[in-house]
Amino acid sequence: MTMTRLLSSEQRTELLNILQARFAKHMDRHEDIQWEDVQARLESQDASARLWSISEMERTGGEPDVIGYDAESGEYVFCDCSTESPRGRRSVCYDRAAWEARKENKPASDALTMAAEMGITMLTEEQYRQLQQLGAFDLKSSSWIETPERIRKLGGAIFGDRRYDTVFIYHNGADSYYAARGFRGWIRV
Template identity: 55%
Template sequence: MSMKQLTEEQQVQLLERLKSRFEKNMHRHPERQWSEVVSKLEAQPEKLHVLHEMERTEGEPDLVTFEEEPEVLHFIDCSKESPKGRRSVCFDRAGLEARKKHQPENTAQDLAAELGVTLLTESEYRNLQKYGPFDQKTSSWIETPSSVRELGGALFCDYRYGQVFVYHNGASSYYGSRGFRGIVTL
C-alpha cells in the first residue's frame, strides 16, 4: 500500500462518514445523487486519501455545488469553524522564515500541499457562505494575489454581522483562531 492509498477499512469508514454528511446537508448539493458521487470517488483513490486527510484534521469535508460550475464536484471543509487541526499557522514558508521568534510549526500553504488541497479563493469562500454560516468565531487564510503577497501581506476571511469580511495581515502572523479551509475537485 502506498502512502496515498487507504486501507479497505479506512475507505469504508470514510465513505460512510461522507455519505452521512452528504445526506444531512442536501442543501449544499441539491442536484446530486450519492451513487454518482461515490462512483467518481472510487475511481480516484488518491482523492479519497485527500478527503481522509481533510477529515483527520477536522475539516468535515462535504460536496458543495457552485452555481457557475454545477457539473464539477467540489469537496470543501464545511466545519462550522476553521478546522482545528489546521490552526495557528502563518500563511506561507516565506512568512514563517521571516519570523525571528515564536515560529509556528507549519504554514497554511505547506500544510495544504501536504493534505493535497488548495486554499479557497475569495470567490469560493463567499460561495461556501451561501451554505453557512462558517467562521463566526475563527478566520481562514485564503489564496492571496501575488501583488499583495509581494508586499508582505496575505488575505483571510471570516463571517461576522451577516456578511463575509476579507482582511489582510502580514503573512508571518498566526493566531490560535486562524486556520484555513481546503478544496479538492473531482
C-alpha cells in the same frame, strides 16, 4: 518523511460512511447531486489519491462535503464545511516564506505548505464567499484565503470570517498566526 497516500479498505469504508452521512444531512449544499454518483466517482481507480486527500481534510477537522459538480469534467467539488476553521490546521502563518522570515516563535507550519502536503487547494476570495452562501462559517474563527501576488509581495496575506451576518475579507502580515485562524481547502474528484 514519506506519506502513504492510499487508504486501507477499512479506512476507505469508514470515510465513505462519514461522507455519505454528511451528504444526506446537508442536501442544501448539493440539491441536484445524487450520492450514488459521488460514491461511484470516489470509488473509481483514478480517485484513490484524492480520496486520501479528503481523508486528510476529515482528519484535520475540515468536515469535507460536496458543494458542486463540474459537468464538463465530470468532477465533484469537495470543500471544508466545518462550522469553524478546521482545528487541525490552525495557528499557522500564510506561507513558507513568511514562516522562514519569523525570527522567533515560529508556528509548526504554514497554510500553503499544509495544503500542498494534503493535496488540496486553499480557497480563493470568490470561493470563500460562495461557501458562505451555503451556511454560516467562521463565526468565531477565521480562515486564510489565497492571497493575490501583489498583496503577498508587500508582506501581507488575506483571510475571511463572518461577523454580524456579513462576510469580511481582511489582511494581516503573512507571518502572523492565531489560535483561531486556520485555512479551508477544496479538491475535485
